[in-house]
C-alpha cells in the first residue's frame with residue numbers, strides 16, 4: 001500500500017509520520033503533485049484547496065492514500081497571518097481537510113508579499129537561509145524555534161489521520 005505525500009519538501013515529508021506508523025505495511029512515496037492554486041495562496045480557502053488538490057493528485061498518481069500540505073497567508077482585521085492546511089484523500093474518493101496554526105506576520109514580510117514575493121523567498125532573505133522553508137519555516141522563526149514547520153504539519157497530520165480513522169470505523 002502506497003501513502004503519497006504531495007511534496008518533496010522534507011518538512012512536509014517528515015510530518016506524514018502518523019500515517020506511516022498507523023498503516024504498518026505502507027510505503028511512503030513523495031510525488032511532485034500540483035496544488036493548482038497560486039504558488040503563494042492568499043486566503044484560507046485557496047490554501048485549503050491547494051492542500052486538497054495535492055492530496056487528490058497523489059491518488060491520481062497511484063497512491064492509495066494521498067496527503068497534501070499547503071502554506072498560505074490570510075488577511076484579518078489586525079494584519080496578515082500565516083495559515084496552514086492539510087488534506088487526506090483516498091482511492092475511494094473520501095477527502096478530509098484540517099487547518100493548522102496561524103501566526104501574525106511582521107509588516108516587512110507583508111509588504112514583500114503584497115509586492116508579489118513568495119513567503120518562502122522572503123523568509124530566506126529574513127533569515128539569510130534560503131532553505132528555511134524546509135526546516136523551521138516562518139512559524140519556527142517567529143516562535144523563537146519553539147515550533148518548527150514540520151511539527152506544525154505533524155499536528156495537522158494527526159488531525160487528518162484521526163478524522164480518517166473515525167470515518168472508516170463509523
Ligand SMILES: O=P(O)(O)OP(=O)(O)OP(=O)(O)OC[C@H]1O[C@@H](n2cnc3c(O)ncnc32)[C@H](O)[C@@H]1O
Nearest residue numbers: 007009039070071118119120123133137138139149
Ligand atoms: O515544495 P512545496 O511542497 O511547494 O513546499 P513550499 O515550501 O513551497 O510550501 P507551500 O507551497 O505549501 O507554501 C506556499 C508558500 O509559502 C511559503 N511558506 C509557507 N509556510 C512557510 C513557512 O512556515 N516558512 C517559510 N515559507 C513558508 C512557501 O515557501 C511558499 O512560498
Ligand SMILES: [Mg+2]
Nearest residue numbers: 035039040120
Ligand atoms: Mg510551494
